[in-house]
Amino acid sequence: MSDDTDETAAALGRIEADLDDVEAALARLHEGTYVTCTSCGRAIADERLRLQPTTRWCGACAPAARDGEPVAGGGALVAPVTPEDRVENGSLPDAQDG
Numbered sequence: 001m002s003d004d005t006d007e008t009a010a011a012l013g014r015i016e017a018d019l020d021d022v023e024a025a026l027a028r029l030h031e032g033t034y035v036t037c038t039s040c041g042r043a044i045a046d047e048r049l050r051l052q053p054t055t056r057w058c059g060a061c062a063p064a065a066r067d068g069e070p071v072a073g074g075g076a077l078v079a080p081v082t083p084e085d086r087v088e089n090g091s092l093p094d095a096q097d098g
């Protein structure tokens with residue numbers, strides 16, 4: 001009925017949202033996935049966890065995740081192909097000098 005009631009309800013909503021984040025973080029902690037980005041599967045930096053202990057994304061994924069975009073994560077647990085993998089037959093580009 002009063003503005004106070006509206007403000008209290010809004011504050012309560014924020015607290016409940018925060019509580020959800022904390023409970024989700026605790027659940028990940030128990031699962032052993034607390035430091036793992038839920039989007040790409042890579043480790044979340046310690047500094048980032050210190051600043052935002054309930055975050056579930058690494059720095060690379062957080063902006064897109066916050067925008068609500070689905071972040072590609074399906075194949076991210078597979079190790080990326082590195083240039084070293086591609087030149088394992090010894091044909092390095094700079095090996096022909098001589």
Ligand SMILES: [Zn+2]
Pocket residue numbers: 037038039040041042057058059060061062
């Ligand atoms: Zn990530």
